[in-house]
Amino acid sequence: xxxxxxxxxxxxxxxxxxxxxxxxxxxxxxxxxxxxxxxxxxxxxxxxxxxxxxxxxxxxxxxxxxxxxxxxxxxxxxxxxxxxxxxxxxxxxxxxxxxxxxxxxxxxxxxxxxxxxxxxxxxxxxxxxxxxxxxxxxxxxxxxxxxxxxxxxxxxxxxxxxxxxxxxxxxxxxxxxxxxxxxxxxxxxxxxxxxxxxxxxxxxxxxxxxxxxxxxxxxxxxxxxxxxxxxxxxxxxxxxxxxxxxxxxxxxxxxxxxxxxxxxxxxxxxxxxxxxxxxxxxxxxxxxxxxxxxxxxx
Amino acid sequence: xxxxxxxxxxxxxxxxxxxxxxxxxxxxxxxxxxxxxxxxxxxxxxxxxxxxxxxxxxxxxxxxxxxxxxxxxxxxxxxxxxxxxxxxxxxxxxxxxxxxxxxxxxxxxxxxxxxxxxxxxxxxxxxxxxxxxxxxxxxxxxxxxxxxxxxxxxxxxxxxxxxxxxxxxxxxxxxxxxxxxxxxxxxxxxxxxxxxxxxxxxxxxxxxxxxxxxxxxxxxxxxxxxxxxxxxxxxxxxxxxxxxxxxxxxxxxxxxxxxxxxxxxxxxxxxxxxxxxxxxxxxxxxxxxxxxxxxxxxxxxxxxxxxxxxxxxxxxxxxxxxxxxxxxxxxxxxxxxxxxxxxxxxxxxxxxxxxxxxxxxxxxxxxxxxxxxxxxxxxxxxxxxxxxxxxxxxxxxxxxxxxxxxxxxxxxxxxxxxxxxxxxxxxxxxxxxxxx
Numbered sequence: 001x002x003x004x005x006x007x008x009x010x011x012x013x014x015x016x017x018x019x020x021x022x023x024x025x026x027x028x029x030x031x032x033x034x035x036x037x038x039x040x041x042x043x044x045x046x047x048x049x050x051x052x053x054x055x056x057x058x059x060x061x062x063x064x065x066x067x068x069x070x071x072x073x074x075x076x077x078x079x080x081x082x083x084x085x086x087x088x089x090x091x092x093x094x095x096x097x098x099x100x101x102x103x104x105x106x107x108x109x110x111x112x113x114x115x116x117x118x119x120x121x122x123x124x125x126x127x128x129x130x131x132x133x134x135x136x137x138x139x140x141x142x143x144x145x146x147x148x149x150x151x152x153x154x155x156x157x158x159x160x161x162x163x164x165x166x167x168x169x170x171x172x173x174x175x176x177x178x179x180x181x182x183x184x185x186x187x188x189x190x191x192x193x194x195x196x197x198x199x200x201x202x203x204x205x206x207x208x209x210x211x212x213x214x215x216x217x218x219x220x221x222x223x224x225x226x227x228x229x230x231x232x233x234x235x236x237x238x239x240x241x242x243x244x245x246x247x248x249x250x251x252x253x254x255x256x257x258x259x260x261x262x263x264x265x266x267x268x269x270x271x272x273x274x275x276x277x278x279x280x281x282x283x284x285x286x287x288x289x290x291x292x293x294x295x296x297x298x
Numbered sequence: 299x300x301x302x303x304x305x306x307x308x309x310x311x312x313x314x315x316x317x318x319x320x321x322x323x324x325x326x327x328x329x330x331x332x333x334x335x336x337x338x339x340x341x342x343x344x345x346x347x348x349x350x351x352x353x354x355x356x357x358x359x360x361x362x363x364x365x366x367x368x369x370x371x372x373x374x375x376x377x378x379x380x381x382x383x384x385x386x387x388x389x390x391x392x393x394x395x396x397x398x399x400x401x402x403x404x405x406x407x408x409x410x411x412x413x414x415x416x417x418x419x420x421x422x423x424x425x426x427x428x429x430x431x432x433x434x435x436x437x438x439x440x441x442x443x444x445x446x447x448x449x450x451x452x453x454x455x456x457x458x459x460x461x462x463x464x465x466x467x468x469x470x471x472x473x474x475x476x477x478x479x480x481x482x483x484x485x486x487x488x489x490x491x492x493x494x495x496x497x498x499x500x501x502x503x504x505x506x507x508x509x510x511x512x513x514x515x516x517x518x519x520x521x522x523x524x525x526x527x528x529x530x531x532x533x534x535x536x537x538x539x540x541x542x543x544x545x546x547x548x549x550x551x552x553x554x555x556x557x558x559x560x561x562x563x564x565x566x567x568x569x570x571x572x573x574x575x576x577x578x579x580x581x582x583x584x585x586x587x588x589x590x591x592x593x594x595x596x597x598x599x600x601x602x603x604x605x606x607x608x609x610x611x612x613x614x615x616x617x618x619x620x621x622x623x624x625x626x627x628x629x630x631x632x633x634x635x636x637x638x639x640x641x642x643x644x645x646x647x648x649x650x651x652x653x654x655x656x657x658x659x660x661x662x663x664x665x666x667x668x669x670x671x672x673x674x675x676x677x678x679x680x681x682x683x684x685x686x687x688x689x690x691x692x693x694x695x696x697x698x699x700x701x702x703x704x705x706x707x708x709x710x711x712x713x714x715x716x717x718x719x720x721x722x723x724x725x726x727x728x729x730x731x732x733x734x
Contacts (some may be wrong), residue, residue, distance in 0.1 A: 046731040134559040153543020245702035262692040
C-alpha cells in the first residue's frame with residue numbers, strides 16, 4: 001500500500017508542495033476568517049474593528065436573552081424548515097414526473113432545471129415584480145379572477161410565504177438534477193420484482209423507490225439546509241428587508257445588518273458562531289440518525 | 299536612420315513628461331446609473347483642466363457600502379482620498395477618526411467658498427462651528443402630484459394639499475370619485491418621520507439634537523412623533539396610503555406613482571428630473587408642492603438630506619492639496635449649477651442660486667421651484683439642523699419597524715414606548731463602543 005501511493009512521486013515532498021496552494025487558500029480564506037469570527041464574538045467592536053473592547057460572553061448573553069434575537073432564531077427555524085421541506089418535496093415530485101419517458105422529456109427537464117441557473121439576486125427581483133401589490137402580475141390575476149389584491153409584503157404570513165416561494169422556486173432545479181440522476185440509477189430488477197408481486201404504483205414508490213433514494217435524500221437534506229441558512233440572504237434583502245416589523249428577519253440577514261449596517265461587528269460575529277455551530281450540530285445529528293435509516297444498497 | 303533618430307529624440311522629450319508624475323487622487327461615491335456617468339464627465343473635465351492631477355472616481359455601491367469600504371480601506375492604510383458619506387453618517391464619520399476636519403485644510407484664498415453655502419446647508423454640515431466635510435448633494439422631501447388625477451377628482455390642480463388634514467380630505471375625494479386606485483404613497487422610510495419631526499420644531503435627540511454635546515437619549519415617544527404615527531396609521535387603515543411592502547423602497551414608491559396607481563407621492567427633491575421625464579413618458583401632468591405637515595403647527599422647515607464629501611487623513615501634503623483643489627472645484631459655483639440641472643439636487647451655493655435666477659431657471663422649471671423655496675423658507679434652528687446620532691442607521695430601522703408594527707395593530711402608545719427604549723439602548727451601546 002505504502003509504496004503504491006508514493007510510486008507516482010519521486011520525492012516525498014512533492015505531493016505536499018502540490019497541495020500547498022490548496023492549503024494556503026484554505027488557511028487564508030477559510031480557517032483564518034473562521035478563527036477571527038470566533039475571536040471577535042468576544043469583543044465589542046466599533047467601526048469594523050477600528051476599536052475593540054473585550055467583553056467576554058456579553059454578546060452571547062445578548063443574543064440568547066433579547067426577545068428580538070430569539071424571534072430571529074424562531075424565524076430562521078420556520079423559514080429553513082419550510083424551504084428545505086418544499087424544495088425537496090417539490091423536487092422529488094417533479095423528478096418522478098420528469099423521469100417518465102414522455103414526448104418532449106428533454107424539454108421538460110431543461111425547463112425544470114432552468115431556475116437554478118439564475119442568480120438568487122435575479123430570482124429575488126423577479127419575485128419582487130411578481131408580487132408587487134399594485135403593479136404585480138400575481139395581483140392582477142387574483143383581482144381578475146377573485147377580486148382579491150393581497151398586500152403580499154405587508155402581512156407577516158404572506159411575506160414569509162413569498163420569501164419561501166422564491167427560495168424554493170430557485171432551488172427546486174438543484175433537487176431535480178440530483179433526484180433525476182438517482183432515479184435513473186435505481187436497480188431496475190427490484191422495481192420489476194415489486195411490479196410482478198402486484199404492488200400498486202403508490203406502494204412501489206413509498207416501499208421501494210423512496211427507500212432506495214434515501215442516500216440522495218440524506219445528501220440533499222444537508223445541502224438544502226445549508227442553502228436555507230446561508231444562501232437566502234438576497235431574497236430577504238431584495239424582497240422584505242426583514243419586514244414587516246422583523247417578521248422575516250432571519251439569521252443570515254441579521255448578521256449582515258448588524259455587521260455592516262449597524263456596525264455591531266462583535267454581535268454579528270457571535271451570531272455567525274451560533275449559526276456555524278447550528279449547522280455543524282444539525283449535520284452531525286443527521287449523520288448519526290441517518291446512518292441507521294439510510295440504505296446504501298443497490 | 300533619420301526616422302530612428304527623430305524617434306529617439308521624441309522619446310527623449312517624452313521622458314520628462316513621464317517623470318513629472320501626476321498626483322493621483324481617488325474619489326469614492328455612491329451614485330450608480332446615470333449619475334455615475336454624470337460624475338465621470340465632470341471628473342474628466344477636471345483632469346483636462348488640471349494637468350498635474352489625476353482624479354479617479356469610483357462607484358462603491360450604496361451609501362452604507364461606501365462608508366464600510368472606506369473604513370476597511372483606512373484600516374489597511376489604503377484609504378481613498380475623498381469619500382461621499384450620507385448625512386446621517388456624519389456622527390459615525392466623525393467618531394471613526396479616519397477623516398480630517400476639512401475646514402482646517404482649506405487654503406486661505408479659497409475660504410470664501412465656505413462662506414458661500416446657503417444657510418440650511420451650512421447649518422447642517424457645520425458641526426460645532428466647523429465644516430468637517432464639503433456639502434455636495436443636498437435634497438429634502440416634497441410632494442409630487444398628478445394634476446390629471448386631481449382634475450378628475452375635482453380637486454384644484456394648482457393647489458396641492460399642505461397639511462395632513464388636507465391630504466386626508468383630498469384622499470376622500472379621490473377615493474369617492476375613483477380618480478385613482480390609491481391616493482398617496484411614499485417609501486416607508488424613517489427619513490420622512492425625521493422631516494415631520496423637524497417641521498414641528500421638535501427634536502429627535504437630547505443635547506439639542508446632539509449638536510451641543512453627544513446625544514444620549516433619542517426622542518421617539520414624543521407628542522410630535524405621535525401626531526405623525528396616528529395620521530399615517532389612519533391613512534393606511536383607510537387604504538389611502540400605499541407602499542410596496544418593503545421598507546426603504548424608493549423605487550417601489552416611484553413605480554406606484556409613475557404608473558398612476560396613486561395620485562400623490564412624497565419623495566426626495568433629487569428625483570425632480572427623473573419625475574419630469576417619467577411624467578412626460580407616461581403622459582400625465584406633474585405638479586410639485588411643499589411637504590404636507592401636521593395641522594395646527596407652524597411650518598418650521600425641513601432638514602437637509604443627502605451627502606457630503608469627506609477627506610481622509612494620512613496622505614502626503616501634495617495629495618491633500620490636490621484633493622482639496624478637486625473638492626472645491628467640484629462644488630464650485632458653475633459645477634453646482636450643472637449638478638442641480640442634471641439631477642434636481644439643490645444648488646448649495648448662494649452664487650449658484652444667483653446664476654440660476656439670472657437664467658430664469660426656476661420660472662422656466664417650476665417643478666424645481668417648490669423644492670428650493672421649501673428649503674430656503676426653513677427656519678434655522680436646532681430642529682431643522684437635524685440630529686447627530688451615531689447609530690442613526692439602526693435607529694432608522696427601529697422607527698421603520700415601529701411604523702410597520704402599528705400598521706399590524708400594535709397600540710401606538712406601546713409601539714412608541716418600545717421603540718424609544720430600543721433606540722436608547724442602541725445609542726447607549728454605540729456610545730460605549732466608541733468609548734464616549
